Amino acid sequence: MPTKQQLKExxxxxxxxxxxxxxxQEWEEARLCLNTAARALADIASKTPQEDIKSIRQDWVFDLxxxxxRLEKKTEIEKVKEKLTEKKEEKNxxxxxxxxxxxxxxxxxxxxxxxxxxxxxxxIYPRLYPELYKRxxxxxxxxxxLYGLPxxxxxxxxxxxxxxxxxxxxxxxxxxxxxxxxxxxxxxxRAIFDEARSYDNAVLFFDEIESYATKRREDSAMSRVxxxxxxxxxxxxxxxxxxxxxxxxxTNRPWDIDGAFxxxxxxxxxxxxxxxxxxxxxxxAKNKMLNVPIKGEIDYQIIGERTxxxxxxxxxxxxxxxxxxxxxRVIEGLEEDEGVTAxxxxxxxxxxxxxxxxxDEKAMMAWDGSxx
Numbered sequence: 001m002p003t004k005q006q007l008k009e010x011x012x013x014x015x016x017x018x019x020x021x022x023x024x025q026e027w028e029e030a031r032l033c034l035n036t037a038a039r040a041l042a043d044i045a046s047k048t049p050q051e052d053i054k055s056i057r058q059d060w061v062f063d064l065x066x067x068x069x070r071l072e073k074k075t076e077i078e079k080v081k082e083k084l085t086e087k088k089e090e091k092n093x094x095x096x097x098x099x100x101x102x103x104x105x106x107x108x109x110x111x112x113x114x115x116x117x118x119x120x121x122x123x124i125y126p127r128l129y130p131e132l133y134k135r136x137x138x139x140x141x142x143x144x145x146l147y148g149l150p151x152x153x154x155x156x157x158x159x160x161x162x163x164x165x166x167x168x169x170x171x172x173x174x175x176x177x178x179x180x181x182x183x184x185x186x187x188x189x190r191a192i193f194d195e196a197r198s199y200d201n202a203v204l205f206f207d208e209i210e211s212y213a214t215k216r217r218e219d220s221a222m223s224r225v226x227x228x229x230x231x232x233x234x235x236x237x238x239x240x241x242x243x244x245x246x247x248x249x250x251t252n253r254p255w256d257i258d259g260a261f262x263x264x265x266x267x268x269x270x271x272x273x274x275x276x277x278x279x280x281x282x283x284x285a286k287n288k289m290l291n292v293p294i295k296g297e298i299d300y301q302i303i304g305e306r307t308x309x310x311x312x313x314x315x316x317x318x319x320x321x322x323x324x325x326x327x328x329r330v331i332e333g334l335e336e337d338e339g340v341t342a343x344x345x346x347x348x349x350x351x352x353x354x355x356x357x358x359x360d361e362k363a364m365m366a367w368d369g370s371x372x
Contacts, residue, residue: 004044011040023187102159102169109156110287110312111280115273119144119157120164122269123246127165143233143247143266145209147254148273149356149364151313154250155207157273162203167246170196170204185212186228193232202245209249210256226258233266252360254367272364275356278304281315288319293326293339303345309354309361321348 002010014037021030106116126133126140133140146154155171162169172192196204213229236245249267251257261267276284282304289298307315325347326340 007040007044011037100168101166102163104156104159105163106160109153109160110283111276115271118271119161123161124164143249145267145270146250146273147270149275149311149360150252151311152273152275153312154273158205158248158250166201168199168202170202173207189228189232196245200244204245204247206249210251210253213257213261230260255363276312281307281310284312284315285319288316292323295339295341298342298345306349309356311356314355318348318352321352
């Protein structure tokens with residue numbers, strides 16, 4: 001009887017063949033290979049202790065094999081690719097949408113002066129002054145990881161980097177590349193990197209990277225996705241024009257990221273994006289209330305003090321809630337349209353609380369990447 005290791009080798013061999021046939025759209029051959037792989041996986045399951053049986057996903061292979069048999073001319077895989085594709089005016093379509101150079105600049109990023117300085121030295125200046133960095137023997141390769149609690153402005157910072165470097169901006173979420181099909185997620189990752197590389201100057205931004213760069217477990221889908229992701233990142237910085245594509249990632253849960261992503265040449269530059277300071281919270285509120293009708297005086301210092309522990313999104317929502325309270329009075333005919341009052345903010349503060357988890361904040365402050 002074959003051992004569990006031999007069965008696993010059998011599964012890997014036939015699964016790899018199936019992926020080749022899938023790439024060529026050879027559906028019948030792929031189905032036969034997947035059925036053989038499924039039988040090996042079922043035998044592995046029979047040799048696995050009951051408490052570990054949930055890690056064996058032979059049903060996934062059987063379901064895929066059966067589905068392939070029923071595929072029509074317009075295949076499900078093509079439908080997935082079509083969903084990812086946003087047609088451009090150029091001859092070839094793009095597997096992901098390109099927003100062009102974003103309008104968001106660092107002037108729109110309130111506060112975070114230390115973060116901005118680090119971003120310029122690690123992501124912007126190397127692209128603007130490559131010869132100077134070469135002269136000083138400063139590192140110019142590798143990706144940039146922005147980590148911090150939700151709502152702290154990581155996406156806006158990535159957009160501002162693209163604006164500053166005048167690069168095409170690709171924004172990718174896990175929902176853009178994930179697929180129920182075996183091997184399809186890996187294909188999507190390759191397609192995204194290939195598309196971004198086709199531009200002379202581009203910023204490729206992966207949001208919520210922990211969703212598809214998570215720590216690997218044996219027999220998990222991530223055991224195949226993570227190596228593909230790492231290969232693509234490594235290839236970017238081994239190419240002759242290493243600086244033409246800048247790869248940025250953002251995460252709310254850095255401790256979930258596979259340690260291989262944080263090694264040199266990958267996302268070895270890590271920048272912590274903290275919660276806004278009191279002064280920054282005041283500025284966020286002022287910006288949100290700019291050109292909005294106001295009745296009386298609004299004490300933004302008090303708003304800054306009362307929003308300790310809020311992220312930028314929370315402060316913005318607080319201002320929207322105060323506007324809503326004022327607007328409802330006008331719509332309901334309780335008063336004339338005179339604007340937002342200080343009392344509206346008092347009421348809004350009683351309704352809008354910080355969305356930040358104290359546990360996550362503590363973990364974020366403690367993380368430095370060394371435990372990955």
